[in-house]
Amino acid sequence: MVAQASNCNRDRLKQLLAGTLPRETESNITKHVEMCDTCRSEMETLAADASWWQDAHEFLSSTEVSCLIDDSPTTGNTIDLSVIAGEFDTTPDETTADELVLDYLASSDNPAMLGRLGGYEILEVIGRGGMGIVFKAYDGELNRYLAIKVLSPCYASSAAARKRFAREAQAAAAVVHQHVVAIHGVDGTGKLPYLVMPFVACESLQERIDREGPLDTRDILRIAVQAAQGLSAAHAQGLVHRDVKPANILLEKGVDRVLLTDFGLARAIDDAALTRSGVIAGTPQYMSPEQAKGESIDHRTDLFSLGSVMHAMCTGRSPFRAETTMGVLRRICDGEARSVREVNADLPPWLERVIAKLLAKSPDDRFETADEVASLLEACLAHVQHPTAVALPESLASCERSRAAQYAAGGTLVVSCLVVFALMFTTLPNDESGEGPGQAEVLSSGTVNSLDEQEQLRWTDDLDSEMSQIDYQIQILETIDF
């Protein structure tokens, strides 16, 4: 253009915008801008980039409230309950899931009720989660309150998902245990499958942690013991929970009772969601590494998740966190959980070790059963409640001692090795001759008699190698400078 080069100056444009130029210069540059497309465009970009100019036009020119309704891709996203009925079959939409559920309720004779479902009077919505909606209901025949969990229409859209839901729920219904929420009934035949549970006044462990932050050792143990007992009961039925997390652990109000809920269900929902959208619906934060990798799982996946839950109770947050779902999964598989004692130094070291063992990446390195965990933690709880009267369980106590005595233990070890050495020498001749009391005698006298010569020889060989090992260890110990 006819731009005088000296006038094409970005800083001048900024000053022009800010109105800080002397009057005469301002008028000169204004004239220049009128002629120079480059400077004009530069100035406009300095003011705001192109999308702002567009937005200003779009947003400021419209004063009509419902300007967007025509642009919206579907018409099914209004919450007007009367409009939406009947649209569900063709356009399931997550945003309307709850309302759709409400529309499936039959009308009730009682005006105080929301409606009816399968013979139950529905009183109100008491919860809403990834999988659907939970109603408080009244069973007139048995005169009791119930909780009815209805699968969200967006997940119930395929017959396969509905069947899966019902199948999992039926399996869960077989578990009867004081720490598992009972399932009174399952209906997978209707358009919206649902399950019927007792109505329990409770809060979830998640809510408790959100509200109070980390829990104290006693509560951590108390909750973990009961959760492990509930898991153990389910595992005994061959049922793996697969989604142990604070939100699925309910704390009954008033009494100190812990209840596990949603056995096998959440992951059934995830599968449905996955096939629908390719996205994991629920949080993967408490998944086990084998789950995260999509490998085959067994009951020990629940032990890992229980470890994560205990970690969350100790620290107030789940142990494996990341910005994205993929990041969480990677951490679960490769990252080490932060030490709980780093966050809360008051926690006993043995609790940290129990959690670490539960959080072992390989299932083989974890505890073997939920029952084992329950018993161990129960003993720990007893110890915490009566530290002087009840000792810490031997497996944890010995570990504790060995750590404390790590540096002074050398001498003791020599002594104990020598004791073993001596014991073996003294018992060996007795057994070899077949006379006198020997170790094998405890089995039965017949066993001892039936030891043929070959077996005795092998035993002697074993002993020889054992002794040479002890010899070797003593040599090593002798070289250590105490």
Place this chain on the structure above:
Amino acid sequence: MREAPETRQSLLLRLRDSQDHQAWTEFLAIYEPLIYRLATRNGFQDADARELTQEVLLAVSGAIDRWDPDPKLGSFRGWLFRIARNLMINFLAKRRNRPLAIGDTDFNRLLNEQPADASDESRYFDHEYKRQAFHWAAERIRREFQEHTWQAFWQSCVDGKTVKEVAEKLKMSVGAVYVSRSRVMARLRKEIERVGNE
């Protein structure tokens, strides 16, 4: 949308202080009509929409402490939208058979929910937010400019008249119209960014 999320956060963080009158005034100016419109759009009558708006704002003021400003956890708007939507559903659920009974809504449960995923409804909410923010900011900055400066902006940018046309009408030079509207635009952007435009 664009830069300056830190300003957005600072207004929202300031909301945690219930005594921060200015922050709350600005917040209400933008969000109150937004929630009201969301409600009317979903079939609420005026009185119900007002009541619902109050419920939502009360819920927000009670729960703002717990809202985590980490953008990775989702936007404030998403969170607010979620609250509004949940309260609407509860409202409607109860109204179905009990036309006037509301209340005893479990705020805490609703408030702990995570921001909604991008759904059509939350896109609508975002869109409406921007519209509200533009109108609010325009209203606020208008008196900072002389009338012809403002008109140069409004007529050429918003009403879509050509710059030449506007210049003639306002008896300004074409260059002056360009400069005027850019100045207004820069100020408008600043004001919207100040309250958050992510």
